[in-house]
Amino acid sequence: MLMEINLPQLSEEKSFISVENMGAFIASLQKENGEIPWSQGGKTDPWDHVESAMGLCVGGFYEETRRAYRWLAATQLADGSWWSETLDGKVINTAREANFSSYAAVGLFHYYLITGDLDFLIEIWPVMERGINYALKLQAPEGEIYWAKNKEGKIDKMSLLTGSSSVYMSLKCALAIAGLLGKKRPRWQKAKESLGDSIRYKPDLFNMIKSRYSMDWYYPVLCGAVSGEEAKKRIDKSWEKFIVPDWGVRCVSDRPWVTMAETAELVLTLAAIEDYNRARAVFSWLSDKRFPDDTYWMGVTYPDAVIWPEDKTGWTAAAVVMAWDALNKITPAGELFNHKFWASWKR
Numbered sequence: 001m002l003m004e005i006n007l008p009q010l011s012e013e014k015s016f017i018s019v020e021n022m023g024a025f026i027a028s029l030q031k032e033n034g035e036i037p038w039s040q041g042g043k044t045d046p047w048d049h050v051e052s053a054m055g056l057c058v059g060g061f062y063e064e065t066r067r068a069y070r071w072l073a074a075t076q077l078a079d080g081s082w083w084s085e086t087l088d089g090k091v092i093n094t095a096r097e098a099n100f101s102s103y104a105a106v107g108l109f110h111y112y113l114i115t116g117d118l119d120f121l122i123e124i125w126p127v128m129e130r131g132i133n134y135a136l137k138l139q140a141p142e143g144e145i146y147w148a149k150n151k152e153g154k155i156d157k158m159s160l161l162t163g164s165s166s167v168y169m170s171l172k173c174a175l176a177i178a179g180l181l182g183k184k185r186p187r188w189q190k191a192k193e194s195l196g197d198s199i200r201y202k203p204d205l206f207n208m209i210k211s212r213y214s215m216d217w218y219y220p221v222l223c224g225a226v227s228g229e230e231a232k233k234r235i236d237k238s239w240e241k242f243i244v245p246d247w248g249v250r251c252v253s254d255r256p257w258v259t260m261a262e263t264a265e266l267v268l269t270l271a272a273i274e275d276y277n278r279a280r281a282v283f284s285w286l287s288d289k290r291f292p293d294d295t296y297w298m299g300v301t302y303p304d305a306v307i308w309p310e311d312k313t314g315w316t317a318a319a320v321v322m323a324w325d326a327l328n329k330i331t332p333a334g335e336l337f338n339h340k341f342w343a344s345w346k347r
Contacts, residue, residue: 018294019330022321023059025295026052026314030064034071039311043092046072046082046100047166048315050107055318057111058325058333065111066120072104073127080130081149094151099163102135102170104128106336109173112180113333121177132174135167136191143191143198144205161199161206165219168195169337172224176345199225212253214242214262222269227339231273247302248285257308259299260289264319271326272337283323296320 029052030036036052037044053068076082081101085093105128112121138146144159145167171192178185198205199220210216217238220226226234242250248263250256263286270279289297295312325334335341 017320017324019059019321019324021059021294022317023056023061025293025312025317026055026059027061027064029314030056030068033074034064034067034069035075036068036071036314037087038313038315042311042313043085043087045085045093047097047103048313050103051318052314053107053318054110054333055314055321057114058318058321058331062111062115062117069104069108069111069120069124069127073124076127076130079153080132080134084148095148095156096134096150097148097163098135098138098145099147099160099166099170101131102167102174104131105170105174105177109176110333110336112177113336114331118180121181125177125181125183128174128177132170132188135170136187139191139195140205142202142205143194143196144202145195147208158208159206160208160210161203162210162213162215162219164195164206165199165223165225168192168199168225169223171195172342179346196225199223200230214249214251214253214266217242218266218269222265222272222337224272224337224339224342227273231339232275235269235273235275243282244302246285247300248282248289251299256303257299257301259316260286260296261298261313261316261319263289264316264323267323268319268326268337271323272339274338274340276327279323279327283327286320 026036029040035044036049038048049068053065056068057065081096083091083093084095084097084100108121108124108128135145138155140146145164146155146157147160147163148156150156171188175185175188218235221231221234241253244250244258248258248260249266251259251262263282267279267283270282286296289300291312296316297307298309298311298313298316300307325331
């Protein structure tokens, strides 16, 4: 049975967000070359860059979205990966992470659902294909994904449940794009099935233990690897561990800090399993977690209400925008994570 939650009564004005304004904020962070750093003057990583591009697309900034993916094309390494972090074009983290390399597929399918632009999928297909293939070279024999290679190209044989869940979602989207373009990728399908089995049935394989982190709680459901009654049970099991009513979702279970991105991602997860009552309630907790310009805080401590850090990040705005889309079906991509959508998708 789903756990009940009291639903706050919010005025329409208080709960409303403008996807156009959020898109404009993300666009204000974007550089001429298409790169989207975390914040003004901040670092860039490929995963959050794609997340921000998705926020741009919901907001209607399609040319800026395309520029973001063309930046990925211009900066992709020969093996299909990207450096984990750069700052003003300089590499500051030389890891090459599997889920970072594959996440472009999620962003591109999201873009297609909104625009129907097959030509752009054709243009960026080689970039996406190389990124997916890089991630699959890090797949272990039992299905989990090793998290990264180092600068010298050596695989770090540690696996993250959240990272592997992200790769699972990327494979779903990559296969959908392949189908749209008339391409057969049976290896990708086999890899997705093996990875899904590892997420569902073999938790001991994920040896980078992050169970204190809320993402390890909801990501297996968000990506669709865990679905149906098992998804509902998983969410209920750790609800009180991570939820702080009226505040949001703890990033880490034993720290008095909630983050707006994790809160928005939980909304996406609840919407994915069509638990809309709780999804709307959790989203309402974001309504007062904003700066005067309506951009969202990155995080806040409780109960002392200290905003920390004070950065205004594009990927936080994007997560909130996508959650709002999932609740209100503003665009066709509002169903990107919905389990029933994937069950009916024509492959």
